[in-house]
Amino acid sequence: MEVVNLDTREKQNAFMNPARQDILRLLQLAGRPMTPKELADKMGISASSVTFHIKKLVELGVV
Structure with a gap:
């Protein structure tokens, strides 16, 4: 696992x-x-919101 x-x-x-x-x-x-889209459907938010959050997680190096 990466730190x-x-x-x-x-x-x-x-x-x-x-x-x-x-x-x-x-x-x-x-x-x-x-x-x-899959994540958005499970979370009940828009796919664009999920994309925004994923970009932040990528910047942190988490995903």
């Missing part, structure tokens, strides 16, 4: 966002890649 360094308050806040935590949880439970 992600959350060394600033900004990075910590970005990681702890509830929607981003939901995305990470759903991806872990699925055990496979999921599209923003």
Whole structure:
């Protein structure tokens, strides 16, 4: 497992966002890649919102 360094308050806040935590949880439970549309359907939010959150997770190096 790779270690992600959350060394600033900004990075910590970005990681702890509830929607981003939901995305990470759903991806872990699925055990496979999921599209923003699949995640959006499960979360009850728009695919564009999921895409926004995924981009933030990519910037952090989490996904």
